[in-house]
Amino acid sequence: MTDTVEYGPDPNEIRKHQKKLLSAREYNLKYRRRDFFKPSAKQRDFANADPRLTEIRLIAASQSGKSSISMAVEAQDATGNYEEWIGPTNRKFLKPPKIHRPHEYMSWIVSTSSQVQKQTMQLNLVGNVDDPNGLGTGFLALDEIVGKPIMQAGRQGVVDNITVRRATGGTGNIGFRTMEQDISAFAGATLDQFRWDEPGPIRTYLECLARLTAVPNSRACVTLTPTEGRDQLYMRYEEPAPLRKTWRMTLFDAEHLTKQQVEEIIARTPEQDRPMRIFGEPAQGSGSVYPYQEQSIIHNVDPAVFESQPWIKVGWGVDITHGGSASAFGAVLAFYDMHSDVLYIVDCIKLKGVNIPTQVQAIRQHPYGDAIVVYPRDSEQPGDAMTGDTLRDQYKRAGLVMASKYVTDDRNKSPGLEDGITHVSTRLATGKLKVAAHCRDWFEEYRSYHRKDRKVVREFCDLMDATRVLVMGIKQLRYIEMRGFASQYRQPQQKRDWDIFTGKPI
Structure with a gap:
């Protein structure tokens, strides 16, 4: 038939x-x-x-x-x-x-x-x-x-x-x-x-x-x-x-x-x-995770201002990956003003499909490449089947100054995704988290970070994850000798793309 x-x-x-x-x-x-x-x-x-x-x-x-x-x-x-x-x-x-x-x-x-x-x-x-x-x-x-x-x-x-x-x-x-x-x-x-x-x-x-x-x-x-x-x-x-x-x-x-x-x-x-x-801008799904206007988040503070204040702490938050994995490596650098309790993100790095040494080199080439790096708990899981080394161990051996322990909440426990989002959201709402205007990659992720069926869509969010880790790890940031960051890295991000082979800004 x-x-x-x-x-x-x-x-x-x-x-x-x-x-x-x-x-x-x-x-x-x-x-x-x-x-x-x-x-x-x-x-x-x-x-x-x-x-x-x-x-x-x-x-x-x-x-x-x-x-x-x-x-x-x-x-x-x-x-x-x-x-x-x-x-x-x-x-x-x-x-x-x-x-x-x-x-x-x-x-x-x-x-x-x-x-x-x-x-x-x-x-x-x-x-x-x-x-x-x-x-x-x-x-x-x-x-x-x-x-x-x-x-x-x-x-x-x-x-x-x-x-x-x-x-x-x-x-x-x-x-x-x-x-x-x-x-x-x-x-x-x-x-x-x-x-x-x-x-x-x-x-x-x-x-x-x-x-x-x-x-x-x-x-x-x-x-x-x-x-x-x-x-x-x-x-x-x-x-x-x-x-x-x-x-x-x-x-x-x-x-x-x-x-x-x-x-x-x-x-x-x-x-x-x-x-x-x-x-024709991309929609943010069924609801933005952070429903705040970008203009309320952006800062244009000259990095030289931070470098003249002794009460400033500094550090990186990272979303780390196995080298060459499908997700990207994301890192955000921030200065923390302890007097005003404001965290200023001043730079970000996002690399995809490159190995751990290349990721590390991208940070190490930065004037603040030896600032403390705070990281999530899953970085302490075994990452190398041959040696049993954790991802944290691999990044530390490659040259990053890794914090002694993963980020924790006030109860000394690893914070869940929603806990971290709540902390970030609170800072954004109260003006306690600011992001440099030139961090184009960060704002692209921010615009698309959304929920679907009440759940956070975990795609294209590497810098959002790094930011969440940074906020939760704020107590682990350290004082550090100022390095002349302003003189080398004040240009807009789009004019200084990273060379994925050298880790240096182009």
């Missing part, structure tokens, strides 16, 4: 009927939408991505036109009929790959759900198929569609795949997938491209990437508003890669909206959602 295939509207019947009813201009306005589409400057820039890139991403505000530009370009890639606003050298899919398969061009559109697919990407690409005359009113012209689209069984008006006529005389096929489908639905195909809309599971994204490996000119295209914050997919694109690139588009870049419309959208957007909805 075989499943019955469900088909959508017949483009030939629609064409024949509508050409009798409509004038040529009316027909073109309705069924050749792409001819009349004028992309904004930001949309045009994204559409003209370097064809050598293998992964591209557009982070955009809500209602800024990210789905429209994605589907407008997909229609051109699938058919090979490019508009003048895509430059001749950026027309990536003109020539079919030399592989055997049913169509010259094959792609997927991946949405979060069938309902979202129907209302956004599908509507933009093929039109409203629930309307008897709606097929072909998207960015795919009615005259470019070959045969009836195949529909998803049991889902009213949801397209499974559609075939188009290419400029070469061959055909292209565009399939639709959703992130709610089992991973097995993403197996087997050989694709030129897939377009991924909105945040979703990294495992499914990587499975889609595997579908591109046999096609040398293939590409992944992601468009999203980062509603899930800095999840794994978001962070993949934050890692340096020569053939991966990100574009950003705010609501103010949406040229199809008037100034009044933009103001109305801003007015009805909750204040806590505005960074995400208006500017």
